[in-house]
Amino acid sequence: MIMAIRQGRYTLLLPTMPSIHGSGAVVGKTEGEGPLAAEFDYIYADDTIGGCPSWEKAESTLHREAVIRAISKADMSPQDIDLIMAGDLLDQCIGTSFGIRELEMPFLGMFGACSTMALSMALASVLVDTGAVCNAVASTSSHFASAERQFRLPLEYGGQRPQSAQRTATAAGAAVIAPHKQGTPCIEAAIFGKIKDLGIKDTNNMGAAMAPAAASTIADFLHDTGTKPEDYDLILTGDLSKVGTDLLLELLVKDEGIDISSVHADCGLMIYDLEQQDVHAGGSGCGCSGSVVNSYIMNRLKNHELNRVLFVGTGALLSPTSSLQGESIPAIAHGVLLTSGN
Amino acid sequence: MIMAIRQGRYTLLLPTMPSIHGSGAVVGKTEGEGPLAAEFDYIYADDTIGGCPSWEKAESTLHREAVIRAISKADMSPQDIDLIMAGDLLDQCIGTSFGIRELEMPFLGMFGACSTMALSMALASVLVDTGAVCNAVASTSSHFASAERQFRLPLEYGGQRPQSAQRTATAAGAAVIAPHKQGTPCIEAAIFGKIKDLGIKDTNNMGAAMAPAAASTIADFLHDTGTKPEDYDLILTGDLSKVGTDLLLELLVKDEGIDISSVHADCGLMIYDLEQQDVHAGGSGCGCSGSVVNSYIMNRLKNHELNRVLFVGTGALLSPTSSLQGESIPAIAHGVLLTSGN
Numbered sequence: 001m002i003m004a005i006r007q008g009r010y011t012l013l014l015p016t017m018p019s020i021h022g023s024g025a026v027v028g029k030t031e032g033e034g035p036l037a038a039e040f041d042y043i044y045a046d047d048t049i050g051g052c053p054s055w056e057k058a059e060s061t062l063h064r065e066a067v068i069r070a071i072s073k074a075d076m077s078p079q080d081i082d083l084i085m086a087g088d089l090l091d092q093c094i095g096t097s098f099g100i101r102e103l104e105m106p107f108l109g110m111f112g113a114c115s116t117m118a119l120s121m122a123l124a125s126v127l128v129d130t131g132a133v134c135n136a137v138a139s140t141s142s143h144f145a146s147a148e149r150q151f152r153l154p155l156e157y158g159g160q161r162p163q164s165a166q167r168t169a170t171a172a173g174a175a176v177i178a179p180h181k182q183g184t185p186c187i188e189a190a191i192f193g194k195i196k197d198l199g200i201k202d203t204n205n206m207g208a209a210m211a212p213a214a215a216s217t218i219a220d221f222l223h224d225t226g227t228k229p230e231d232y233d234l235i236l237t238g239d240l241s242k243v244g245t246d247l248l249l250e251l252l253v254k255d256e257g258i259d260i261s262s263v264h265a266d267c268g269l270m271i272y273d274l275e276q277q278d279v280h281a282g283g284s285g286c287g288c289s290g291s292v293v294n295s296y297i298m299n300r301l302k303n304h305e306l307n308r309v310l311f312v313g314t315g316a317l318l319s320p321t322s323s324l325q326g327e328s329i330p331a332i333a334h335g336v337l338l339t340s341g342n
Numbered sequence: 343m344i345m346a347i348r349q350g351r352y353t354l355l356l357p358t359m360p361s362i363h364g365s366g367a368v369v370g371k372t373e374g375e376g377p378l379a380a381e382f383d384y385i386y387a388d389d390t391i392g393g394c395p396s397w398e399k400a401e402s403t404l405h406r407e408a409v410i411r412a413i414s415k416a417d418m419s420p421q422d423i424d425l426i427m428a429g430d431l432l433d434q435c436i437g438t439s440f441g442i443r444e445l446e447m448p449f450l451g452m453f454g455a456c457s458t459m460a461l462s463m464a465l466a467s468v469l470v471d472t473g474a475v476c477n478a479v480a481s482t483s484s485h486f487a488s489a490e491r492q493f494r495l496p497l498e499y500g501g502q503r504p505q506s507a508q509r510t511a512t513a514a515g516a517a518v519i520a521p522h523k524q525g526t527p528c529i530e531a532a533i534f535g536k537i538k539d540l541g542i543k544d545t546n547n548m549g550a551a552m553a554p555a556a557a558s559t560i561a562d563f564l565h566d567t568g569t570k571p572e573d574y575d576l577i578l579t580g581d582l583s584k585v586g587t588d589l590l591l592e593l594l595v596k597d598e599g600i601d602i603s604s605v606h607a608d609c610g611l612m613i614y615d616l617e618q619q620d621v622h623a624g625g626s627g628c629g630c631s632g633s634v635v636n637s638y639i640m641n642r643l644k645n646h647e648l649n650r651v652l653f654v655g656t657g658a659l660l661s662p663t664s665s666l667q668g669e670s671i672p673a674i675a676h677g678v679l680l681t682s683g684n
Binding site (some may be wrong): 004006010012053054056057082083087089090091092093096097098100101104105106107108109110111112113119123126127129130131132134150191192193194195196317318319320321322325327330332 | 346348352354395396398399419422425431432434435436439440442443444446447448449450451452453454455461465468469471472473474476533534535536537541646659660661662663664667669671674
């Protein structure tokens with residue numbers, strides 16, 4: 001019985017190929033007006049998410065909805081879930097804990113900022129591969145208004161953001177990860193990243209802060225597995241958006257001699273139409289990659305339009321307090337190899 | 343090859359018995375004046391933790407120190423660590439990420455509030471047992487002044503707290519968990535808890551909010567393993583302190599017919615002398631159980647004064663925002679079975 005084999009220094013191969021039995025992606029109004037509208041499970045009419053009395057409660061509702069949809073699409077109920085791994089951007093991860101509290105599932109709280117979808121998928125797939133857990137949920141959420149209020153200013157203030165700033169997506173994504181099932185997208189490898197901090201202090205330029213972490217994890221994964229960019233249909237980053245994407249491509253060429261430009265895409269650039277929508281440098285927030293991976297990507301793995309996707313979620317591990325104290329922004333990137341299975 | 347066997351609905355037995363190769367516990371001044379002073383690795387002279395310019399930076403320094411001491415006591419270096427699982431109470435877990443950012447270890451961020459030590463030990467031991475990870479670190483921290491400022495009021499305000507309030511310990515704990523090694527304390531089982539919320543809204547009474555979660559996890563563990571309280575030298579809760587401990591004992595008898603009073607102890611009641619020190623209902627904070635387990639408990643497992651300790655860490659998953667919005671306090675408890683090994 002072979003499982004969770006470490007390859008190289010950082011990568012874990014998952015020979016049992018855990019499958020994604022169900023995935024859920026629900027979004028807010030702006031995301032529902034973007035190019036991926038047809039991919040999502042549900043688009044809320046406005047950012048109150050069905051009339052919730054606060055943005056935080058709206059995010060919790062969004063989170064719960066994604067989890068319930070993923071579980072139900074997997075033909076399971078919360079009672080079938082052995083462990084849910086989840087987190088979000090809000091202080092003390094209340095988007096998650098208040099969202100799932102009635103569901104009575106064993107819960108492992110995570111914090112990876114915007115890398116949470118990749119982090120939770122990586123951990124869930126490792127635990128399923130090793131047999132420690134049978135049915136796992138990986139999930140995350142974010143909300144434009146709850147994030148703005150917490151990290152920048154309340155919307156009512158009408159603050160201006162520079163063009164390098166990203167828009168936190170009002171979105172949630174969830175995946176039910178369980179033992180291999182034929183004809184279902186799988187996770188064949190996972191990698192947990194290291195913190196990278198190159199001294200960026202501009203909280204309106206998270207893409208630049210996160211690009212070095214993405215470069216490090218992608219380079220480690222390719223090195224560990226002895227693969228090249230052309231071995232993937234897509235190397236998909238979490239949400240570097242415009243500024244961060246340019247930097248990532250440059251860093252990988254300059255520092256590692258790796259050119260991923262022909263296979264690279266970024267969830268933050270996919271979820272919105274940057275020409276038509278007023279979203280500055282693109283999307284961000286845990287729910288950005290959470291919803292894109294659990295809709296558009298999953299749909300294309302199912303119909304074999306995509307077969308091998310290296311998904312690397314990126315997170316900026318700052319807080320408003322650390323930035324006010326003059327600190328730079330540490331970042332991290334975690335990854336999973338998603339395949340169309342067999 | 344047998345590993346990570348699920349017993350009952352919630353419990354994972356770890357037949358390879360991963361060992362705690364090294365543990366670190368460092369604390370602030372008040373904790374160093376308490377009854378466990380002789381147990382800690384290092385006591386800082388004041389809560390600036392060596393003159394740090396902010397309480398948050400002080401907490402990060404404390405966290406790093408515990409991690410470095412644990413790794414060094416395990417005769418390892420950060421380069422030997424495959425994965426560190428860690429978190430804390432601060433917004434976006436900055437105590438952790440800024441503390442360990444230079445150490446270049448793959449990092450899995452966790453959020454379990456004050457249950458983080460039990461949560462990270464549970465996950466680390468499962469990952470080591472299954473062979474997914476060889477050398478893991480589980481760590482956490484908390485700081486009285488950074489927590490007061492964030493959850494209640496800055497110390498400078500001089501606010502009064504009721505007697506039911508607990509004191510957040512200025513403390514950090516870390517454990518290096520790696521494959522079984524003779525003569526070293528082990529982890530033989532792990533359990534991930536479910537969120538329990540019985541509607542408590544008083545943020546100055548976390549013990550009451552957390553007691554139901556502790557009762558649920560202890561009852562699940564005893565039920566899953568077919569064991570009784572007398573099968574343990576100690577059933578140790580994270581930090582329920584005075585109010586929560588009374589409630590836990592009562593809840594377990596009333597709802598489950600289980601009397602743990604003869605073997606129960608609580609880290610929040612151990613770290614301070616409630617008669618002599620002005621700490622209200624006792625200690626709390628991630629670092630409370632983090633430092634007690636990684637000093638006093640580990641020392642007694644080593645000399646076989648204790649042989650079987652069921653450690654259940656409890657966490658209150660609230661944020662200041664959720665409480666201001668009138669929400670109740672969801673809580674969770676995770677557990678590990680610590681043994682003296684062989």
